[in-house]
Amino acid sequence: MSALPAGIEDVELAKAYRLLNHGPVTLVTSAHGGRRNLMAASWVMPLDYDPPKVLVVIDAKTLTRELVECSGEFALNIPPRRMAGAVFSAGSRSGRDGDKFRALGVDAFAARRIGAPLVAGCVGWLECRVLPEPGNEKRHDLFIGEVVAAAADRRVFSQGRWHFDDDALRTLHYTSGGVFHATGERIDVRS
Amino acid sequence: MSALPAGIEDVELAKAYRLLNHGPVTLVTSAHGGRRNLMAASWVMPLDYDPPKVLVVIDAKTLTRELVECSGEFALNIPPRRMAGAVFSAGSRSGRDGDKFRALGVDAFAARRIGAPLVAGCVGWLECRVLPEPGNEKRHDLFIGEVVAAAADRRVFSQGRWHFDDDALRTLHYTSGGVFHATGERIDVRS
Numbered sequence: 001m002s003a004l005p006a007g008i009e010d011v012e013l014a015k016a017y018r019l020l021n022h023g024p025v026t027l028v029t030s031a032h033g034g035r036r037n038l039m040a041a042s043w044v045m046p047l048d049y050d051p052p053k054v055l056v057v058i059d060a061k062t063l064t065r066e067l068v069e070c071s072g073e074f075a076l077n078i079p080p081r082r083m084a085g086a087v088f089s090a091g092s093r094s095g096r097d098g099d100k101f102r103a104l105g106v107d108a109f110a111a112r113r114i115g116a117p118l119v120a121g122c123v124g125w126l127e128c129r130v131l132p133e134p135g136n137e138k139r140h141d142l143f144i145g146e147v148v149a150a151a152a153d154r155r156v157f158s159q160g161r162w163h164f165d166d167d168a169l170r171t172l173h174y175t176s177g178g179v180f181h182a183t184g185e186r187i188d189v190r191s
Numbered sequence: 192m193s194a195l196p197a198g199i200e201d202v203e204l205a206k207a208y209r210l211l212n213h214g215p216v217t218l219v220t221s222a223h224g225g226r227r228n229l230m231a232a233s234w235v236m237p238l239d240y241d242p243p244k245v246l247v248v249i250d251a252k253t254l255t256r257e258l259v260e261c262s263g264e265f266a267l268n269i270p271p272r273r274m275a276g277a278v279f280s281a282g283s284r285s286g287r288d289g290d291k292f293r294a295l296g297v298d299a300f301a302a303r304r305i306g307a308p309l310v311a312g313c314v315g316w317l318e319c320r321v322l323p324e325p326g327n328e329k330r331h332d333l334f335i336g337e338v339v340a341a342a343a344d345r346r347v348f349s350q351g352r353w354h355f356d357d358d359a360l361r362t363l364h365y366t367s368g369g370v371f372h373a374t375g376e377r378i379d380v381r382s
Binding site: 021022046053055057081085088136140142160161162164172173175176177180182183184185186187188189190 | 216233238272363367369
């Protein structure tokens, strides 16, 4: 596998679910045949620990759906609050109208195990291979991915734990109508 | 349908997904044959808008699984931050060891369309009927529910929108090891 950019480190696969467990909004990236795309998605969650699996809903009409079906791969990228505007814009336009990375001014870097690009400036990444389930895909637009690599920005996630010390790097939760909430105050019920 | 407790109002079914869209931790309630239970669950998300559907992972060994399979119903209850301790405790014990509502000091009130009880003190509720999919249930412990009624505490959710003015009523996001985060600062990218 190629080296990760500076400041980004591998997340142990058995702990990859922790990147998603608190319900952050994600950017789904995909690529096939020289095209690439990113899509905003809140309907994403862990499905299993080991091997780690995730669920994501991908509407049938999207370019992402086409790229994921052709490639059998996708990545989940977890954006920090400073990317809220880009996430909202990603959800408001189609990759069929031109490369969305360029339109949004978002940079990409190479994933380690899959062909889909990863979004620079995010704080967590899960590289996934589709476990084909045609019934779920057709009936519910629901895709199951096995997480084959995971990484995080060590400033906010290390040794399997989130630590949101830098406000600008807090993750985001999407409600509706352009309104996000940052991941807020930490509450440790055991202390 | 019976009346809702004071301060709680119906949520239009087409907007019920907004109760879950930001990825809060939930309490899954269920009942059958004189038994009832509640279970903490983060692996919950919307699946469709209209009719509204949700997904929830319910481990095969749990009492909740037994009650949901027998009754074909469950409710998702969304707890505020002041209930973080109870949510963690709910995830750390089994309903097979005695009624968990009593053990946790949690009160219940009657749902409107299903037999499962609703958790008092929560801020959102989704009453669900299982749409049976034996493949997903067996292979993935994954249940699909159609939302048949939804309600919210009008102090934090009204006219289809969250408004977390009271800190004590902010919803919760679970990471791991007893650590939650409150739903934090509001970011409106259109303003």
